Amino acid sequence: MEGLVASLGLIELSKVDFLYPDGAQALKGIDFSVKPRERVAVLGPNGAGKSTLFQLFNGLLQPTRGTVSVKGRVVEKSYLKEVRRTIGMVFQDPDDQLFSGTVRQEIAYGLLNLGLAGRRMDEVVCWALEVVGLSGFENKSPFNLSGGEKKRVALASVLAMKPEVLVLDEPTGALDPIGAAKIIALLDRVNRELGITIVFATHDVDSVPLMADTVFVMDKGEIILSGPTGEVFSQKDVLRAHNLRLPRVAHLAELLERDGDYRFPSSPLTIGQAKKMFLDHKTKEKGQK
Numbered sequence: 001m002e003g004l005v006a007s008l009g010l011i012e013l014s015k016v017d018f019l020y021p022d023g024a025q026a027l028k029g030i031d032f033s034v035k036p037r038e039r040v041a042v043l044g045p046n047g048a049g050k051s052t053l054f055q056l057f058n059g060l061l062q063p064t065r066g067t068v069s070v071k072g073r074v075v076e077k078s079y080l081k082e083v084r085r086t087i088g089m090v091f092q093d094p095d096d097q098l099f100s101g102t103v104r105q106e107i108a109y110g111l112l113n114l115g116l117a118g119r120r121m122d123e124v125v126c127w128a129l130e131v132v133g134l135s136g137f138e139n140k141s142p143f144n145l146s147g148g149e150k151k152r153v154a155l156a157s158v159l160a161m162k163p164e165v166l167v168l169d170e171p172t173g174a175l176d177p178i179g180a181a182k183i184i185a186l187l188d189r190v191n192r193e194l195g196i197t198i199v200f201a202t203h204d205v206d207s208v209p210l211m212a213d214t215v216f217v218m219d220k221g222e223i224i225l226s227g228p229t230g231e232v233f234s235q236k237d238v239l240r241a242h243n244l245r246l247p248r249v250a251h252l253a254e255l256l257e258r259d260g261d262y263r264f265p266s267s268p269l270t271i272g273q274a275k276k277m278f279l280d281h282k283t284k285e286k287g288q289k
């Protein structure tokens with residue numbers, strides 16, 4: 001069948017270049033793949049091409065060269081409706097997403113298009129607001145909310161549609177530490193309990209090991225590293241050469257190893273991992289005494 005490409009990926013990009021109309025080359029030779037139920041981080045500094053990449057997933061932008069496919073079929077005009085049902089996109093700036101008079105209308109809009117109405121629609125609106133911790137916000141205007149609240153309304157409106165893939169551009173950007181921790185926990189729950197695949201862009205290195213199984217590192221429009229989270233963060237020299245740092249916990253472990261005689265069995269990437277390694281070490285020490 002025309003338009004079909006042989007692949008197992010939910011989202012698959014092959015040799016993709018993208019040039020903006022002014023000639024700026026935002027993406028170069030991108031090979032990218034997301035498997036069902038995976039949690040994928042796209043990590044890169046400002047201007048790396050993360051938001052451009054995401055806009056190619058659901059046909060908001062078309063590649064200058066190469067192919068973008070979703071569920072094995074090339075993204076083209078006749079396939080856009082289905083692609084946009086499959087992939088729920090939460091933009092970097094919620095003001096690009098929100099347009100309704102009330103939070104309830106904002107979330108109901110997509111549901112109406114799916115044919116939902118009446119009590120069933122109210123239930124889904126309630127559920128989506130509860131999941132993002134905004135129950136009771138139904139009648140507020142999205143434009144009068146704080147930045148973090150707007151981000152959560154945008155997420156609720158996309159989540160309500162129960163997409164197969166949730167694509168989030170900087171989901172923790174502009175959030176306070178508690179707000180960011182809540183979003184991290186929420187995305188984890190959505191992935192585990194609803195089986196929704198998560199793809200997110202960030203330059204917050206510390207959040208990546210908490211949120212992702214697989215990482216693609218981008219710089220200047222190219223993917224410079226990709227693979228399981230632990231493997232990517234073990235490439236310390238490559239990351240530093242691209243002006244990216246390690247998660248703070250990994251940096252602390254590196255300093256402790258350099259300045260003392262303590263050896264971590266592998267580089268811890270989260271506080272939880274470091275604590276476990278430290279306690280295991282203590283237990284072993286006690287056993288030797």
Ligand SMILES: Nc1ncnc2c1ncn2[C@@H]1O[C@H](COP(=O)(O)OP(=O)(O)OP(=O)(O)O)[C@@H](O)[C@H]1O
Binds near residue numbers: 024045050052092
């Ligand atoms: N509409 C546009 N026209 C021309 N160039 C653009 C346009 N949008 C983005 N660019 C350029 O494309 C490159 C990639 O931008 P993009 O917004 O994809 O990066 P990003 O990784 O999302 O950055 P950030 O972390 O700041 O959000 C940048 O050099 C940017 O200046």
Ligand SMILES: [Mg+2]
Binds near residue numbers: 092
């Ligand atoms: Mg961006």
